[in-house]
Amino acid sequence: MNKTAEIVIIGGGISGAAIAYNLAKKGMKNIIVVEKKFIASGATGSCGAGIRQQWGTEMNCKIAKMSCEFFETANEVLEYDGDIEFKQGGYLLLASSEKEKEQFKRNIKLQNSLGIHSKELTLDEAKEIVPILNTDDYVSAAYYEKDGHLNPFHTTLAFSTAAERLGVEFMKYTEVTDIIVEGGKIKSVVTDNGIIETNKVVNAAGGDSQYVAKMAGVDIPVYSERHQILVTEPVDPILSTMVMSFTGNFYCQQVPHGGIVMGRGDAGEPRDGNINSGWHFLDEMAKTITNLLPPLKKAMVIRQWAGLYNLTPDRQPILGPVYEVEGLYLAVGFSGHGFMFGPATGVLMAEMIMGEKTSIDISALNLYRFAKGELVFEPSVV
Amino acid sequence: MEDKTIVCRCSDITIEDIREAIKNGYETFEELKRVLRTGMGPCQGRTCMPIILREISIMTGVPIEQLTPGRNRPPVNAISLGAIADQEEEADE
Numbered sequence: 001m002n003k004t005a006e007i008v009i010i011g012g013g014i015s016g017a018a019i020a021y022n023l024a025k026k027g028m029k030n031i032i033v034v035e036k037k038f039i040a041s042g043a044t045g046s047c048g049a050g051i052r053q054q055w056g057t058e059m060n061c062k063i064a065k066m067s068c069e070f071f072e073t074a075n076e077v078l079e080y081d082g083d084i085e086f087k088q089g090g091y092l093l094l095a096s097s098e099k100e101k102e103q104f105k106r107n108i109k110l111q112n113s114l115g116i117h118s119k120e121l122t123l124d125e126a127k128e129i130v131p132i133l134n135t136d137d138y139v140s141a142a143y144y145e146k147d148g149h150l151n152p153f154h155t156t157l158a159f160s161t162a163a164e165r166l167g168v169e170f171m172k173y174t175e176v177t178d179i180i181v182e183g184g185k186i187k188s189v190v191t192d193n194g195i196i197e198t199n200k201v202v203n204a205a206g207g208d209s210q211y212v213a214k215m216a217g218v219d220i221p222v223y224s225e226r227h228q229i230l231v232t233e234p235v236d237p238i239l240s241t242m243v244m245s246f247t248g249n250f251y252c253q254q255v256p257h258g259g260i261v262m263g264r265g266d267a268g269e270p271r272d273g274n275i276n277s278g279w280h281f282l283d284e285m286a287k288t289i290t291n292l293l294p295p296l297k298k299a300m301v302i303r304q305w306a307g308l309y310n311l312t313p314d315r316q317p318i319l320g321p322v323y324e325v326e327g328l329y330l331a332v333g334f335s336g337h338g339f340m341f342g343p344a345t346g347v348l349m350a351e352m353i354m355g356e357k358t359s360i361d362i363s364a365l366n367l368y369r370f371a372k373g374e375l376v377f378e379p380s381v382v
Numbered sequence: 383m384e385d386k387t388i389v390c391r392c393s394d395i396t397i398e399d400i401r402e403a404i405k406n407g408y409e410t411f412e413e414l415k416r417v418l419r420t421g422m423g424p425c426q427g428r429t430c431m432p433i434i435l436r437e438i439s440i441m442t443g444v445p446i447e448q449l450t451p452g453r454n455r456p457p458v459n460a461i462s463l464g465a466i467a468d469q470e471e472e473a474d475e
Contacts, residue, residue, distance in 0.1 A: 038413050045416060082417070153416035233424045233460060257419070277456050286466035297464030302424050303455045 004197040005169075006030040007353070008189045010176050010212050011204035012037075013044035014152070014339050015331045017159035018346025019202055019353075021078075024166035026354050031168045032198075033160075034191055036175045036208075040156035043206035044339050046275070046307025048229055048263045050242050050253055051340035052091045052147035053116045056107045056379040059316055060337070061114045062360050063344040070343035071150055079165075080158035084151055087256050091147035092121075092129055093380075094138045094245040101140045103379055108142055118144035129241055132295045137248070147242065149255055152339050159346070176205075179216040179328075186216070186327035200327045202349065207273065207308030209332035216325050220318065221370045222333040224308040226274050227265045228281040232299040234258025243292070244382060250288050251382050260299055262289055265309070265336075265382055277304040309336040313370055315378035317341065319348060320366040329353060330367060336381060389437075390430040392423020400434055404441045411435060411452040421452050424460055 006028055009016045012035025020033050035041070051071065053064040070077070071086050095101040104120060111118045119142070126141040127133050160170060171193060178190035179201060189196045205212040207224040235258055242253040252262035262285055282304060290297045312318060312333035322328040331349050334341060344360070351358045369375060385398040395418050408414050411421065411434055420434060421427030431452055439446040 038410065040416065041412070157417065232463070279456075282457070282466055283469075286463045290463050290467040297462060297467070299463050300424070300460040301457055301463060301466065302426060302460045303422070304457070305455050 002195045002197065003032065004030070005032040006198065007032075007200040007202065008196050008198045009033045009202040009204055010189070011035065011042070011206055012039045012160065012170060012172065013042050013204065013206050014040070014156045014159065014342035015206070015334070015345045016202070016204035017156050017163060018342045019204060019331060019349045020168045021159045021163040021166070022346040022350030023353060024163055024168050026350055028354070029167065032196060033163075033168060033170045034174050034176055034189065034196075035170060035172050038172050039160050039170065040153050042208075043307045043310065044152050044156055046229070046305055047152050047339045048251060048253075048261060049149055049152050049255060049339070050091070050147070050251060051150050052144070052242070054091055054093060054107065054111060054118050054142060054144050054147060054380065056103070056110070057316060057376050058110065058114065059362065059364055059376070060378055061111055061116055063341050065114065065116055066344040066347070066360060067341050068146060074155065074158060074343070078158040078162040080154070080161065082154050082157065084155040084158055085256050086148065086150050088146050088148040090129070090143055090145040090241040092126055092241050092243050093142040094126070094243065094248065095140045095142070096138050096245060096247040098139060100247055104140065104142045107380065111144070116144060118142055130239065130243060132238065132293050133243065134292055134294060138245070149242070149253055150340070155342070159342070176212060176215065179212070181216050181325050184324065184326055186325060200329070200353065202329045202331060202353070204331045206338065207310050209310055209330070213330070213332070216322070216328055218322050218325060218328065220330065220332065220367065222310050222312050222318070223271045224273060224310050225265065225267075225271060226269045226306050227263060227309050227336065228277060228304060228306040229261060229263035230282060230285055230301050230304040232260045232296075233302045235260065235299060238295065239293070246380055246382055248288065249382060250285070250292075252289055252293065260296065263382070264288070273308065275306045275308060277306055310338070311335045314375040315381050316376070317345070317365055318367050319345065319362050320352070322367060335378070389433050390418070390420040390423065392425050393419040395420050395430070397437065400437050401441065404438060409438060409442055410450060411438070412450070415452055426455070427452050
């Protein structure tokens, strides 16, 4: 069955749902979100569920801060009948060398200048926050109390159900197979459930964004990399804050439900879209975390899973139009942080699409920065 | 079955909760898992999955053999982080 739409958003993760909600709130009608499976079934639903504002680039800091402030009131603003399970237990970042300690000092200075009141901690101060911490391999720490945790499924559903109430249509279990471009303009989106005629498309396809861009004849400099996670069975509160190290390549947080979620990346991953779980990860993760937080030796692992980071060369997202294809917009390449950036992505993309001045100047995140070599690298990624 | 009957013993979810969520449009095991946590606990769906699939079948009219069960993820049985970490040390000796 063929349809027409003012705009088609490809991807029913946090970005797609938040963009749809914000466009509808601004009065746009006839918005369709096309989702291959179900809401938050891709990268959003498999993410580590942490949210932080301690970033190393100005753009990432600003977007994270704007998003975090939204999360504080999201249940009410989105009139959600569930709970997004927002917990601000803070993020404790560990530096393993003098070089990283200096990097943290620079990051903290930048963060403080943008209203993010993070601070440097000594190892003794870090142990006051996490008494079970083994600090042997580290030299210093950074901490911000307003970072934390959020339930990815419920947060995305909060956006999608609010969007539905404003008239947005979500086509679930519908896969985009082609994007028709004529004379440099978007004409329609072809799906396995019919063709949608439209002049505007937002690519918010997460781990598949490079393939969706290719359908419109556009090459974007991103690739997808598997990152794995495990969770233990729920235990009594033992870890109030997220513990994370970039050089140590891990993050670990006890979620409000009681389970302890931990993950790490592997830059040697084949870039083939694989999201199966592997034994190698389980082994490395267990060794790393039992050395860092020895009492967790007794915690029982009940499940592993994996998702895709959609990585850009500078580890910052691409937010903006594609000039070669009129009507095509990108909200891609979040490099593992699309979930926590979701609320800002929604507002900023909606403003851009409606031709308004964006609340934060995000011109630095345009697609063309890579060709020009105008890159500011994000140093703080696991 | 009584409405208050517990279907998911890991997360205390009743048959009433399941029926309500199916009514709200969450018609697959994977979606119910994400809104209710059924299948996320220590049993990993061994107890609740057959009951939930049957309930989806009854409410949607789709035969149970045509429904997609939840995705199985490792480990098969719960295992402590310490046991995994120590295992490799022994192998190294």
